[in-house]
Ligand SMILES: NC(=O)C1=CN([C@@H]2O[C@H](COP(=O)(O)OP(=O)(O)OC[C@H]3O[C@@H](n4cnc5c(N)ncnc54)[C@H](O)[C@@H]3O)[C@@H](O)[C@H]2O)C=CC1
């Protein structure tokens with residue numbers, strides 16, 4: 001039974017796919033400290049969080065069975081991504097499910113800021129009928145600066161247009177063409193801070209975006225600007241903002257997120273008359289919480305069941321067209337890697353992969369990850385090796401990975417050839433997908449063969465002489481090892497050759513040792529795929 005720990009409040013309805021799965025047990029334990037999580041995480045295969053749980057290196061190190069951390073939301077700044085990648089823990093998020101909700105919260109904050117709604121509400125319920133202190137401003141005809149024109153920023157820009165605002169957008173990935181289509185003027189950070197009446201930030205928190213709006217920007221800012229942050233605390237320097245408000249540069253601010261969450265009780269934003277705050281509620285709607293929980297549950301289910309998945313944050317995304325082309329080869333790639341790792345002796349120092357035919361015109365990096373996974377799983381802790389960690393693990397173990405491409409595929413429409421080098425020598429194998437017949441290994445070292453990459457294989461190196469097949473068959477027969485299929489491959493008559501047998505169950509080690517003693521037989525290796 002696979003076990004999933006949910007350590008933050010996540011929608012029950014959204015988790016239903018996981019709770020309904022017969023092979024999965026879901027346990028909810030929220031509000032745990034780091035020590036408490038460290039103590040129990042070893043029992044679980046997956047951890048699901050929102051933004052409260054900080055998934056630290058200690059927690060990941062204690063998660064011996066942990067395969068995936070699922071973030072029901074966008075930002076993964078509460079997860080130690082480097083530590084997860086090193087341990088082969090896949091981190092997935094749900095980037096689309098809360099876009100509209102967060103965009104709407106941004107608008108709610110913008111309007112509340114423009115019309116002083118929280119301040120006016122407080123006075124009214126206190127019994128003070130004050131109609132003079134809360135003169136607001138319209139959004140119409142105002143300039144809105146949007147820093148970060150990704151999913152949420154773009155939706156904010158779209159709605160701002162409907163309010164009659166002029167939008168200036170800045171994003172390193174916003175092209176003139178896309179900006180024009182959205183009716184957004186492309187600007188720089190500098191233009192936005194000098195021209196906008198309202199400014200909203202929608203970037204992740206990175207080294208580059210940390211304090212991207214700070215004292216130097218406030219010093220040249222258009223007077224009377226109103227600022228909204230529903231993205232991440234730390235993008236705007238909180239103390240510099242407070243000073244800019246007190247100096248009359250900024251007219252007011254609306255913050256959903258803080259550099260430290262929750263903010264300390266004496267944080268100046270909590271009592272400032274021109275600052276309105278919410279407790280990180282950007283994504284808190286019934287719809288968004290269901291959406292993100294559904295998305296993340298689906299992906300966690302795929303990962304736990306060894307199926308293809310999307311939205312891995314600690315691995316580059318595979319474009320859908322590339323995935324469609326490569327996916328049929330993932331299993332063959334893993335098997336080829338595993339086959340060679342079992343065949344080779346000694347520490348591997350180089351892996352060479354060559355993709356030919358149909359595979360020569362796509363980015364095959366994801367497939368290389370699978371091949372490396374197959375190779376490394378034989379030598380390393382299987383729990384740690386997967387497509388997320390395989391490149392990193394290869395590098396840290398001094399394995400050089402070389403890939404090549406060629407259009408010629410030796411008569412096949414597609415061919416994956418893998419060679420691994422160790423100090424003892426090198427071995428290679430090539431595989432293909434035969435239309436209608438599935439995967440085949442078609443070459444082992446220099447010998448052409450035709451073997452489905454599955455089950456138990458016996459690889460016997462021998463001299464090409466009459467009588468060998470009989471001797472091998474007899475020895476296996478008397479030891480009750482049933483041969484399902486057999487192939488022999490040779491380059492020249494009377495030269496070295498290989499015999500590949502598929503057998504119904506693994507042969508005992510004593511039988512393999514006996515085989516090695518047969519005359520004209522140079523080696524016998526058992527391989528399980
Ligand atoms: N308050 C809340 O509850 C929520 C907050 N968020 C946060 O909102 C932010 C945006 O989320 P999405 O739009 O979904 O992400 P996204 O990835 O679609 O968009 C972020 C954009 O920021 C841009 N960017 C990166 N560095 C930049 C820079 N230096 N200057 C300008 N733009 C830059 C990127 O190119 C990207 O287009 C994230 O920080 C996310 O964690 C998201 C959901 C809920």
Ligand SMILES: O=C(O)CCC(=O)C(=O)O
Nearest residue numbers: 050051073074075283284
């Ligand atoms: O889970 C939450 O409510 C926080 C959402 C958020 O900040 C995000 O998705 O980045």
